[in-house]
Amino acid sequence: xxxxxxxxxxxxxxxxxxxxxxxxxxxxxxxxxxxxxxxxxxxxxxxxxxxxxxxxxxxxxxxxxxxxxxxxxxxxxxxxxxxxxxxxxxxxxxxxxxxxxxxxxxxxxxxxxxxxxxxxxxxxxxxxxxxxxxxxxxxxxxxxxxxxxxxxxxxxxxxxxxxxxxxxxxxxxxxxxxxxxxxxxxxxxxxxxxxxxxxxxxxxxxxxxxx
Amino acid sequence: xxxxxxxxxxxxxxxxxxxxxxxxxxxxxxxxxxxxxxxxxxxxxxxxxxxxxxxxxxxxxxxxxxxxxxxxxxxxxxxxxxxxxxxxxxxxxxxxxxxxxxxxxxxxxxxxxxxxxxxxxxxxxxxxxxxxxxxxxxxxxxxxxxxxxxxxxxxxxxxxxxxxxxxxxxxxxxxxxxxxxxxxxxxxxxxxxxxxxxxxxxxxxxxxx
Numbered sequence: 001x002x003x004x005x006x007x008x009x010x011x012x013x014x015x016x017x018x019x020x021x022x023x024x025x026x027x028x029x030x031x032x033x034x035x036x037x038x039x040x041x042x043x044x045x046x047x048x049x050x051x052x053x054x055x056x057x058x059x060x061x062x063x064x065x066x067x068x069x070x071x072x073x074x075x076x077x078x079x080x081x082x083x084x085x086x087x088x089x090x091x092x093x094x095x096x097x098x099x100x101x102x103x104x105x106x107x108x109x110x111x112x113x114x115x116x117x118x119x120x121x122x123x124x125x126x127x128x129x130x131x132x133x134x135x136x137x138x139x140x141x142x143x144x145x146x147x148x149x150x151x152x153x154x155x156x157x158x159x160x161x162x163x164x165x166x167x168x169x170x171x172x173x174x175x176x177x178x179x180x181x182x183x184x185x186x187x188x189x190x191x192x193x194x195x196x197x198x199x200x201x202x203x204x205x206x207x208x209x210x211x
Numbered sequence: 212x213x214x215x216x217x218x219x220x221x222x223x224x225x226x227x228x229x230x231x232x233x234x235x236x237x238x239x240x241x242x243x244x245x246x247x248x249x250x251x252x253x254x255x256x257x258x259x260x261x262x263x264x265x266x267x268x269x270x271x272x273x274x275x276x277x278x279x280x281x282x283x284x285x286x287x288x289x290x291x292x293x294x295x296x297x298x299x300x301x302x303x304x305x306x307x308x309x310x311x312x313x314x315x316x317x318x319x320x321x322x323x324x325x326x327x328x329x330x331x332x333x334x335x336x337x338x339x340x341x342x343x344x345x346x347x348x349x350x351x352x353x354x355x356x357x358x359x360x361x362x363x364x365x366x367x368x369x370x371x372x373x374x375x376x377x378x379x380x381x382x383x384x385x386x387x388x389x390x391x392x393x394x395x396x397x398x399x400x401x402x403x404x405x406x407x408x409x410x411x412x413x414x415x416x417x418x419x420x
Contacts, residue, residue: 014233014237017237018237018240018241021241022244025244025245025248026248028248028252029248029251029252029255032252032255032256033251033252033255036255036256036258036259037259039259039263040259040262040263040266043262043263043266043267044266044409047266047267047269047270047411048411050270051270051273051274051411051412051413054274054413055413055414058277058377058413058414058415058416059377059414063375065372066367066368066369066370066372067367067372068366068372069372069373082372086376090376090414093379093412093414094412094413094414096412097379097381097410097411097412097413098270098273098410098411098412098413100408100410101408101409
């Protein structure tokens with residue numbers, strides 16, 4: 001009788017140990033995979049914003065999209081780019097063409113696609129926030145600070161990075177994007193209870209032949 | 212005496228043997244689970260490293276492909292083999308156990324047509340059907356803008372709106388990469404592989420003001 005109780009106690013202890021250890025192991029593995037997914041999304045976002053910033057320079061400097069021009073965008077909704085620099089659309093097409101994986105679990109922070117006039121600032125100058133181009137779509141996953149020359153010759157400044165070519169700085173193109181990883185629609189939701197936000201910002205210098 | 216000593220020793224031996232059997236059983240149950248978790252974690256780490264390498268490779272390949280056309284108005288995609296050669300070293304370092312090739316249209320007799328007109332396979336399974344297990348291909352496609360035409364009355368030129376665009380280049384690494392996933396568990400058909408599909412898109416260079 002005593003022996004039986006002891007064995008039953010051992011069995012119960014073994015079951016309890018397994019019941020405790022298994023969820024902990026699975027929890028650790030799920031979170032490890034979650035971190036790996038976050039690293040991969042960060043890499044892809046870095047690449048997409050870098051290519052987007054560079055692709056602005058594949059478009060003519062003074063080109064503006066004619067009326068009726070639409071591009072890319074998330075899902076069925078397309079962005080209307082009429083009246084804004086073609087370089088903005090090139091950046092968006094590059095970005096959306098590159099961010100093609102994990103789309104189901106990304107919750108984007110929407111922003112104006114095309115902005116201008118940002119200033120990094122330094123000891124003598126206050127930093128300035130970028131302003132959206134008139135007519136720029138405001139629900140884009142990507143936001144680019146882009147300079148251009150209008151058809152009437154008016155120069156719209158891009159982003160002034162004062163860390164480059166001091167003391168005056170250098171006008172560059174910056175593109176940024178932010179997204180939150182939502183694991184709730186994946187099998188990892190079992191053990192991953194956090195939703196990390198991933199952000200990427202890239203800067204592209206104008207090629208020498210365009211300066 | 213001897214009978215007494217046997218009587219004393221027996222109860223002592225039995226629980227010890229029972230404990231040993233129980234410990235062995237627990238060990239037999241826990242070790243596979245522990246190994247499953249350990250190998251899963253290692254595999255997830257490897258997958259992240261390999262995917263990161265693919266992302267940086269397609270980024271570099273897209274930059275190469277965007278500038279590899281014969282002229283800025285070229286209407287043919289850059290040669291996938293040239294683009295593959297530019298990034299295969301980087302890919303080979305990370306994708307151990309996986310073969311890497313430039314995508315070309317399978318032709319009669321098993322030969323490959325030149326990949327100027329190649330279309331990318333849409334799923335990793337198509338790559339596996341053509342190249343075998345644990346193989347990825349580098350595929351380059353070009354999307355040309357529509358030809359400019361006279362605009363309808365009241366519509367500003369250029370028409371259609373994107374007809375003055377430079378071609379859009381997409382570089383894609385697609386297929387199955389080698390992994391520790393055993394047959395029957397993963398999404399791969401043959402086991403020991405995981406699907407991958409990474410792409411990068413950019414416009415080709417145009418030397419215009």
